[in-house]
Amino acid sequence: MTLPLARPGGPPNRSTGRGPSIWDAGVAVPGRSRIVLAWERSPQGGYRDSVIVREYYQQDALDPVLDAEFVLSLVQRHVPHASQLTSVDESGGEARTYLVDETIVLKVQRPHQLRSWTSLAKEVAFLRQIEEDDPALPVPRVLGYGREESVEYTCMTRMAGDAAVRSTIPDAVRSETLGALGRVIRRVHAISQAPLRASGLFPEEYTPADLRMSVAEDVHDLAESIAKSGQAWPLSLRPEQLAHVLAERVPETEMPIALHTNPGPTHTFVDPKSGRFVGLIDFGDAYIGHPVFDLWQWGDPSDRQAVLAGYLESGPLDAEFWSMWDAAQVVSDLVAISRRRPYLDRSARHLKELVAGW
Numbered sequence: 001m002t003l004p005l006a007r008p009g010g011p012p013n014r015s016t017g018r019g020p021s022i023w024d025a026g027v028a029v030p031g032r033s034r035i036v037l038a039w040e041r042s043p044q045g046g047y048r049d050s051v052i053v054r055e056y057y058q059q060d061a062l063d064p065v066l067d068a069e070f071v072l073s074l075v076q077r078h079v080p081h082a083s084q085l086t087s088v089d090e091s092g093g094e095a096r097t098y099l100v101d102e103t104i105v106l107k108v109q110r111p112h113q114l115r116s117w118t119s120l121a122k123e124v125a126f127l128r129q130i131e132e133d134d135p136a137l138p139v140p141r142v143l144g145y146g147r148e149e150s151v152e153y154t155c156m157t158r159m160a161g162d163a164a165v166r167s168t169i170p171d172a173v174r175s176e177t178l179g180a181l182g183r184v185i186r187r188v189h190a191i192s193q194a195p196l197r198a199s200g201l202f203p204e205e206y207t208p209a210d211l212r213m214s215v216a217e218d219v220h221d222l223a224e225s226i227a228k229s230g231q232a233w234p235l236s237l238r239p240e241q242l243a244h245v246l247a248e249r250v251p252e253t254e255m256p257i258a259l260h261t262n263p264g265p266t267h268t269f270v271d272p273k274s275g276r277f278v279g280l281i282d283f284g285d286a287y288i289g290h291p292v293f294d295l296w297q298w299g300d301p302s303d304r305q306a307v308l309a310g311y312l313e314s315g316p317l318d319a320e321f322w323s324m325w326d327a328a329q330v331v332s333d334l335v336a337i338s339r340r341r342p343y344l345d346r347s348a349r350h351l352k353e354l355v356a357g358w
Contacts, residue, residue, distance in 0.1 A: 074146075120284060121145070164177075190314075202287055260282075
């Protein structure tokens with residue numbers, strides 16, 4: 001079967017080798033800037049353990065935009081009354097989305113953006129488990145999933161509102177909005193984990209020893225980035241001292257939870273008029289890891305605290321969580337400084353207060 005094309009899509013992604021770092025996308029994640037998706041021999045012998053970050057493959061594949069008739073034929077398998085293709089989202093992500101009748105989304109994996117980390121099947125598994133365990137959670141509902149020749153697709157409900165990154169959240173409701181997000185993240189973390197792990201679809205974060213090494217490497221890389229930006233190192237602790245302290249704060253025990261991965265402004269939906277929280281979308285990058293890594297995608301320290309406050313409403317967390325939380329906050333603040341975020345000064349003050357006495 002030859003797929004009906006409306007027009008050519010964008011150029012293939014030419015990312016090669018190590019691929020983009022996590023903070024190339026504006027988000028730094030301790031222990032995940034060097035996720036091992038493949039092993040490579042080191043010139044010194046043995047194997048490197050930090051060589052590929054979300055490497056794309058099928059980089060030369062065509063990236064077609066499907067025509068309306070074909071899109072509707074897929075949607076109507078699951079929603080027979082669907083009648084009109086409303087728009088096509090060309091945001092440039094791993095999936096292209098087609099809006100049908102303003103309320104239905106057809107998500108299609110973009111071939112040239114395919115990577116080991118992203119999976120429509122994984123998102124479907126996650127959303128269906130959420131629907132089984134906690135159907136009131138404000139996330140998309142899966143209406144259908146399948147393949148047609150080379151097209152893998154998910155048909156789902158459309159989330160109301162708009163992404164926070166495209167909206168204004170008034171100061172008067174900002175803490176309330178982010179607290180509501182934190183409460184939803186805690187409920188997502190509380191769903192049944194065994195079916196998700198048994199599916200084989202969710203990558204697993206590596207061991208505490210690997211995580212300690214990666215946290216130290218993150219500090220090293222960010223120190224270099226800050227120096228290249230012409231800024232002074234913000235702490236009395238030298239980078240190598242800070243790296244050692246943070247590595248020691250990584251807990252020995254693991255807290256394996258299926259994570260959304262990036263519940264930040266891109267995937268947090270709000271009411272565009274009021275700025276109040278509406279829901280959370282896009283679970284396709286999920287993995288099994290420490291819950292801290294779902295709680296700090298908002299870089300401003302006050303925003304992180306608001307998300308955390310909502311998360312804590314369901315109950316306290318143990319000392320090992322807080323130790324990992326401190327390490328994550330340090331790296332987040334360093335990212336804000338290295339990238340000269342608008343809240344750079346607040347991040348620098350927060351960083352100094354956090355490490356005081358370490």
